[in-house]
Amino acid sequence: MTLRLFNTLTGKVDELAPADGKALRMYACGPTVYDYGHIGNFRTFLEIDVLRRFLLLTGVPVQHVMNITDVDDKIIRNAAAAGISIQEYTAPFEKAFLEDLDTLKVQHPEQMARATEHIDKMVELIQKLAEVGAAYQTEEGSWYFRLSAFPEYGKLSKKDLSGMEDGARVDVDEYEKDSARDFALWKAAKPGEMSWDTPIGRGRPGWHIECSAMSMEYLGPSFDLHTGGEDLMFPHHENEIAQSETVTHQTFARHWMHVRFLLVDGRKMSKSEGNFYTLRDLLLKGYKASSIRMALISVPYRHQLNFTFEGLVDATAAVERLRTFADRLATGKFDEGSNDELQAAAKKARADYMDALANDLNTADARAPIFELVRAANTAIDKGELRSGDRDAIQLVLKDFDAVFDVLVDTDAEATKRALAWAEQAGRMNEVAPDLLARQGLSDETIDALVAERTQAKQQRNFARADQIRNELAEKGVVLEDSKDGVRWKRK
């Protein structure tokens, strides 16, 4: 099964397969580690995780490289304001970012590359550009890319810049540029700023050059796929193409994937709107990591996602339904044999699921057959018609579902504990939702003991006491389920 993925470069859905027939070489624009990641950032990384996991599920090995931008204007400014080095400033945010990826079960790329550790590669690339006349240095020592050296500029974002008036938008600080649209490759050192002493002068890299240098370093001059948020299409990716192809004369990345932005409550997410959330904000509000993952990947990457707290609650319920079912299947006792209808249903569900994902990663469509199978199987279990062979067949479907969605295994409590530990250490306990704290105070052992007491009360037909215990637990977010096989409890 080959993935059909929209390609920004060609403007249509193209098949995505490794050019070398072995591993799919992909470069994903990563974070600038100047702050904690917000849910918009993570929507992009989650959608790329879906892509990566689907490729792996279809048997395509992946060579996935992601940059970590640990030097840029904001970092330099913030580090200076804090009176620390940029390394000291970015290290905790990088650590937090990786921890957040783990919280959301985003698989790590095969290779992560820090910009500051590849300065030499960037300098080499700028030198090559200078050799062919595509880069020039200004009097104050900055280097710029000469846009006129790359006639294909605009081919990714489909922009025709020929009509653009040179000089229409000249920034007063950049008056030395030959053309207003020429972009910075290297910024000359300013007094007191972090800089590197290199053959092309003392300074620091422009933003775009790192991705060209590092992708070529790890993936070669031409590779299969380049990804990022939709905002990066222009100018970042366009600039990467110009820098790279001017030197290599090869197609930089053959396939480009851009993830759509999300909205929050139907509005653009922004700090000034007051609808800006980091992952940690949500965890401290008491939402589960799995709910966030499910909510963010349930809308296909090419569509705008409207993030709401109601949507998060919906996702929680959806995940709960799946987990309850998976548990029912795993712990139930079923007769030997198999049921033709269920075997067929499982087969169809798996095929529909794979087809939906192969169709430009349509995650919304992919969920449907899974839920349909859950209903069919639940019905069969209720009627006593599900056999052990059916359980096995359905579990295989769930396994493939979870190979991409990864919400069935419950690690939410650990993620929340980690967030709380961070809040404690960062002095942010005041941001923690009170009911989350109340729930944390209840240990599994205490719950088990109360459940046992309730069971005893029930056996003595002391329903008043039994209900009292159930209500107490419910107030602390613990839900009980009585069944023939005993009592199950779960934290909401």
Add this chain to the structure above:
RNA sequence: GCGCCGGUGGCGAAGUGGCAAACGCGCAGGUCUGCAAAACCUGUAUUCGCGGGUUCAAUUCCCGCCCGGCGCUCCA
């Protein structure tokens, strides 16, 4: 302003030129249960932003308008 994308039930959201408009959540009623929960069943858009057009037939194609978003500047 220019370019691009979207506007489907109470909410999220899939989808198609024409058979009953997926799926999830929610809500109402029922089965089960000591009562719940879970699970199942039934119901929940004669309708797909608004106005025109093309067509035997449009939510699906075309035009205009309104609304939201993105890009044109740093941004996932």
